[in-house]
Amino acid sequence: MKVNDRYCSFYYEDDDDWGEVEIDPETTALLVIDMQHVFITRPEIADPTEAQRKRAERWEQFYRAIDEVVVPNNERILAAFRERGMSVNFARIACLKRDGSDRSLVQRSSGYNDLLVPLDDPVGQIVPKLAPKNDEIVFTKTTDSAVAGTNLSLLFRNMGIDTVVCTGVLTDQCVSGTVRSLADESFKVWLIEDACRASTEEIQRAELEILNNIYCHVINTDELLAALGDA
Template sequence: MSNWKTAFRSFYYETAEEPADIVLPPAQTALLVIDIQNTYMEVGEDPKEAARWAPFRARMNETVIPNTKRLITECRERGVEVIFARIACLKPDGRDRSLSQKKPGFNYLLLPKDREDSQIVPELTPAQDDIVLTKTTDSALTGTNLRLILHNMGVRYVIAAGIFTDQCVSSTVRSLADESFEVVVVEDCCAAATEELHRNELTTINMIYCHVVQREDIPGFLEG
């Protein structure tokens, strides 16, 4: 098992005591899979950009997607609710998007909700009774009715996976923490554009907004 209690320590927590053992009661826990969508797996026509993003796609194909698939199965087997959040706009021209998704550059996303590139990747196709939320914001909490859904289902603990670690995952985790949900982020089910950005953001949010753990840790937390 990973040593999650001492990993990803920032300056603020270098001398802090080890946290208590994590217990995730399945009936009060949800798995939230964030933005693992077709658009981010497309290679594109520009060879320089394709090469620049090759390490990200490799991590997604070799680590994040297979691990998230296993995590979803493990959670379902233990009665944990599985929820997906995806970036998609309700209007074809995207005028319903938040400002962060309208700015030029990488964050500019025009993903109409019914288009193929906005869908969850085939390997993680939601089951019929999984909840799938559409968001036009980075945070899955502020941009949807997720807060109400979790409250109505009696969920107090959230397992977070997805992309990008330093953007939508982090934004969602911070929002959840502010609403007093207990959050664990599964490191090997997440990715940022680079390994450096990924690790830096996990170090920033660990212990204050969440605990950063590995997929192999989760079954033990769910079994108490």
């Protein structure tokens, strides 16, 4: 089934089974994934080396998208869910052992994914604009998937949740891993295209096309809010 004609892969180009964006507030949860300083806050380097300067230039388009599109849309979605008393949840990467020995292999590999973020490290906290409130659940994981690395599936089922709206970073890594795990656990998943982000637009589009219509339905913030009854 398709709900729009965007990010339609080879597998679904000739699919004529169309549906609507429908959200049941009683059984739907929001999951904001890894919107932490370590991933979405620009590093401040007083006197950067040439290599650091070039790296900053490569990543600027990502941080601009985060600041101008992804964070504002997450704020809109959080406000809509909270106003309706709907389930709001977060996932974040943080290791429980200070030496990181509890991390999964994917989070101790070389390069970008070599993540050592202790539980109480300030860089591992969710950014203030999107910070959890009251008794909203924060799932702490040492894996990419927020399902494989936590008791999220158990708690969602206990709360009567069968549908999950996903946002966050990075689309092709922890967001994708979580979406796939949720689908495998038979949750219905809505992935919000302008409230998540990969490192580049090219990777973003490719991953959304891979996930859409198989593991989730990719929609945008306006479509989600319209389904919730917002004009």
